[in-house]
Amino acid sequence: MMDALVIGAGPAGLMAAETMARAGLRVTVAEAKPSPARKFLMAGKSGLNLTKADPIETFLAAFGADTGPLEPMLRAFGPAETQGWAEGLNQELFTGSTGRVFPKKMKASPLLRSWLARLDGLGVTLHRRWRWDGWDGPEVRIETPNGLVQLNPVVTVLACGGASWARLGSNGAWAAHLPGQTSPFQPANMGFQIAWSDHMRPYMGRAIKGIALYAGDTVSRGEFVLTKHGIEGGGVYEVSRAIRDGAALSIDLMPDVTVDSVRERLTRPRGKISLGNHLRKSLKLTPEKQALLMEFARPLPDDIAPLIKALPIRHAGPMPMDQAISTAGGLRWDTLDDGLMLRDRPGTFAAGEMLDWEAPTGGYLITACLATGLWAGRHAARWTADHGIATAR
Known part of the structure; x- marks a missing residue:
């Protein structure tokens, strides 16, 4: 027997499950993959950035x-609450120099193990390889290893994820069960494709540091990496939304030096040394930065100072959506009420990355997934009480 069914065992779904279990509901979680929270675990492989220690x-x-719809949820569960939640799961945290918050163990697996144990103690049942297959009237269809089952929970919370990293479970296929209610998916926090010339081959895999990236009104001082197919990394991700939406990308190779200073240094006599050595000695441009200058600015004009301060980067658009860290688009806000319940299906709620919002990198995504899961779980539990529906307990 169950009172509440959660579809998806990522951070949003597990938070909704815990919230409803603490409210006294008997909760079942259906996870399509053989193990829960696979994308969460993947995020932890490079250091689990839980949140950003910023004022709210x-x-x-x-x-x-996207702040508007999310604001009440993030005010109820923001950076401070995320840190308290992790500490409540016996995770020691530290805050980096940029304000990003990590577990001291850096990985997601210890936190997830502790969380799953707590959910088990609350009576939450987790079924693996249970894949949601839409509805049959009021009943929820679930494909299981033993065949199709149809369930009739009091409340359901959908936490199906976005549409990137399909092998981890987020493939966006759930949108077929909600026709006319979703915005198109788009990649978010992604790299960009560049067809490099042969002269760039020696620099593949190298990081470009000490630069500033500009896209419209968005600026990033983060670094990025040259890859075989383009550019990736935190600095690019911070401006990726603006680029995706049509802004041109340029790079300041010397952000702490004025254009006049660059010009003055370049006018110093260079003698018989090559241009590369002149750029290295006068401007301290690394080989990687010089390679980018040659890639995007040849033939070089007599005055290259403006290009060093604003080098236009030609690209062929975002990397494929499945390679993006997250996605924009999804279940539209106008299809949901203030409690994240589907307007056309009372008793069914939604949370997490499947909602139509977009977060930058830096801990924002995980915090917002937890916040929306908590919000949906609270309103689902309240809905059962407000409607006087008897639950299994």
């Missing part, structure tokens, strides 16, 4: 146009 107003502003 600063934290909210990072979501840009």
Whole structure:
């Protein structure tokens, strides 16, 4: 027997499950993959960035146009609450120089193990390889290893994820069960494709540091990496939304030096040394930066100072969506009420990355997934109480 069914065992789904279990509901979680929270675990492989230790107003502003619908949820569960939640799962945390918060163990697996044990103690049942297959009237269809089952929970929370990293479970296939209710998926926090010339081959895999990236009004001082197919990394991800939406990308190779200073240094006599050595000695441009200058600015004009300060980067658009860290698009806000319940299906709620919002990198995505899961779980539990529905307990 069950009172509540959660579809998806990522951070949003597990948070919704815990919230409803603490409210006294008997909760079942259906996870399509053989193990839960696979994308969460993958995020932890490079250091689990849980949140950003910013004041709440600063934290909210990072979501840009998506702040409005998310604001009450993030005010209820923001950076401070995320840290308290992780510490409650016996994870010691530290805050880096940029304000990003990590477990001291850096990985996601210890936190997930502790969380699953707590959920088990609350009576939450987790079924693996249970794949949601839409509805049959009021009943939820689930494909299991033993065949199709149809369930009729009091409340359901959908936490199906976005549409990137399909092998980890987020493939966006759930949108077929909600026709006319979703915005098209788009890659978010992604790299960009570049057809490099042969002279760039020696520099593949190298990081470009000490630069500033510009895309419209968005600026990043982060670094990025040259890859076989283009550019990737935190600095690019920070400006990726603006580029995806049509802004041109340029790079300041010497952001702490004025254009006049660059020009003055370049006018110093170079004698018989090559241009590369002149750039290295006068500007301290690394070989990687010189290679980018040659790639995108040849034939070089007499005055290259403006190009060093604003080098236009030609690209062929975002990397494929399945390679993006996250996605934009998904279940539209106008299809949901203020409690994240589907307007056309009372008793069914939604949470997490499947909602139509977009977060920058830096801990914002995980925090917002937890916040929306908590919000959906609370309103689902409240809905059962407000409607006087008897639950299994």
